[in-house]
Amino acid sequence: LTEIDRCHWLHPVVALQQHERRGATIWDSADGIHLTDVNGHRVQDAFSGLWCVNVGYGQQSVIEAAQAQMRKLPYATGYFHFASEPAIRLAGRLVSHAPKGLTRVLFGQGGSDAVDTAIRCVRYFFNATGRPDKKHFIGLQRGYHGSSAAGSGLTALPLFHRYFDVPSPQQHHIPSPNPYRHADGPDDAAVLASTVRALESKVAELGADNVAAFICEPIQGSGGVIIPPKGFLAAMRKTCDTLGILLIVDEVITGFGRTGPMFACAAEGVRPDVLTLAKGLTAGYAPMSATLISEELYQGIAEGGCDGTAFGHGQTYGGHPVSAAIANAVLDLYTDGGLLTNGERVGQHFEAKLKELEELPCVGEVRIRGMLAAVELVADKKTKAKPDATLRMGQRVLEHAFENGLVFRAFNDDILGFAPSLNYTEADIDVLVDRVRASISHVFS
Numbered sequence: 001l002t003e004i005d006r007c008h009w010l011h012p013v014v015a016l017q018q019h020e021r022r023g024a025t026i027w028d029s030a031d032g033i034h035l036t037d038v039n040g041h042r043v044q045d046a047f048s049g050l051w052c053v054n055v056g057y058g059q060q061s062v063i064e065a066a067q068a069q070m071r072k073l074p075y076a077t078g079y080f081h082f083a084s085e086p087a088i089r090l091a092g093r094l095v096s097h098a099p100k101g102l103t104r105v106l107f108g109q110g111g112s113d114a115v116d117t118a119i120r121c122v123r124y125f126f127n128a129t130g131r132p133d134k135k136h137f138i139g140l141q142r143g144y145h146g147s148s149a150a151g152s153g154l155t156a157l158p159l160f161h162r163y164f165d166v167p168s169p170q171q172h173h174i175p176s177p178n179p180y181r182h183a184d185g186p187d188d189a190a191v192l193a194s195t196v197r198a199l200e201s202k203v204a205e206l207g208a209d210n211v212a213a214f215i216c217e218p219i220q221g222s223g224g225v226i227i228p229p230k231g232f233l234a235a236m237r238k239t240c241d242t243l244g245i246l247l248i249v250d251e252v253i254t255g256f257g258r259t260g261p262m263f264a265c266a267a268e269g270v271r272p273d274v275l276t277l278a279k280g281l282t283a284g285y286a287p288m289s290a291t292l293i294s295e296e297l298y299q300g301i302a303e304g305g306c307d308g309t310a311f312g313h314g315q316t317y318g319g320h321p322v323s324a325a326i327a328n329a330v331l332d333l334y335t336d337g338g339l340l341t342n343g344e345r346v347g348q349h350f351e352a353k354l355k356e357l358e359e360l361p362c363v364g365e366v367r368i369r370g371m372l373a374a375v376e377l378v379a380d381k382k383t384k385a386k387p388d389a390t391l392r393m394g395q396r397v398l399e400h401a402f403e404n405g406l407v408f409r410a411f412n413d414d415i416l417g418f419a420p421s422l423n424y425t426e427a428d429i430d431v432l433v434d435r436v437r438a439s440i441s442h443v444f445s
């Protein structure tokens with residue numbers, strides 16, 4: 001098969017367009033932190049696949065756990081009164097790492113359905129407890145919460161809204177807490193205060209009795225790695241409590257050591273009512289998500305009876321035993337295997353080294369927490385003017401870096417995003433940053 005034939009079968013429209021633009025990359029194999037395509041071109045992965053392969057490729061313990069589970073019990077439904085040992089064990093372990101009070105786990109396949117599950121749990125809860133009008137959801141501009149029919153409306157990227165009548169009349173967005181581009185300047189307290197005010201006034205406009213929940217990522221990933229001011233989650237928790245609405249924290253990207261600790265919300269001492277997890281849960285070795293809900297929500301759903309009907313929710317592959325066995329092996333790597341500790345240590349080196357790029361005239365800001373980072377490119381450092389979009393600077397940096405052995409992502413052509421796996425060494429970080437610097441310098445020269 002030629003490359004174009006393969007793409008045709010894979011994904012006719014998108015892949016072919018990509019192929020015509022710059023040639024599709026068809027991956028063939030992976031090891032450690034490297035990917036190799038079908039033409040034998042080997043690159044260092046600076047994005048953990050799609051922010052998910054947090055443990056790196058080829059981890060033997062994960063592969064063996066999957067093989068053993070496939071032999072023993074390849075499938076068991078998580079529906080009805082059935083379960084499997086690896087899924088039960090995993091649920092207990094997730095609860096033990098999550099903020100205290102998140103006691104119930106609903107498993108799914110990926111981040112999008114985790115967000116759908118969160119929405120459905122919240123709606124069930126309010127219906128079951130006699131508050132059916134509480135059905136409005138508020139998210140942040142630049143937020144990403146998946147591409148499912150419900151979640152795509154909470155996602156604030158217009159590309160995901162076209163033709164699907166989302167955001168629905170019950171889905172709203174308030175400005176993102178983005179210190180670098182905030183109108184009042186990069187003053188943390190001012191940015192935080194304006195986000196709190198925006199949430200308060202949106203709830204006042206809709207009526208608190210009609211608002212179910214506020215949803216946010218601890219750090220906005222797909223929106224361009226926007227790091228909010230310190231204390232953001234705590235401020236949102238407090239505001240939601242005051243307003244009488246629930247807090248959903250979407251840690252699909254930030255979970256599992258991406259920002260340092262296992263979960264960002266737990267590290268910041270914030271207990272959401274619902275926590276969505278995916279990606280690093282199985283580190284890309286299998287599809288899986290988990291939605292953790294509070295005991296209060298669970299009791300409301302279970303005992304409220306939802307007009308006497310059961311909670312009609314779940315999927316064939318929810319709690320899949322092979323995915324669960326993989327997730328258990330991946331969790332072992334984070335904890336006993338030392339990957340969380342390694343990520344935190346190497347993350348400090350990453351921060352010091354990547355920050356040096358701020359000396360380049362075309363770099364407006366370097367944002368980084370742990371192993372999650374972005375470099376924002378500008379045409380003018382003082383005015384923070386964005387580079388001319390028609391010049392596709394981000395794509396060109398990406399393309400140059402790819403040719404020179406490094407893969408990562410660009411957002412809107414002005415933000416370069418990085419999410420190296422937690423098994424990176426300091427020397428691997430040096431290669432990453434040196435190649436990024438060389439590619440930026442080449443493209444902006």
Ligand code: PMP
Pocket residue numbers: 110111112113115144145146147217221222250251252253278279
């Ligand atoms: N929530 C967040 C914060 C995400 O970053 C993503 C994916 N990038 C999703 C939800 C959706 O996850 P998935 O692509 O696995 O459906």
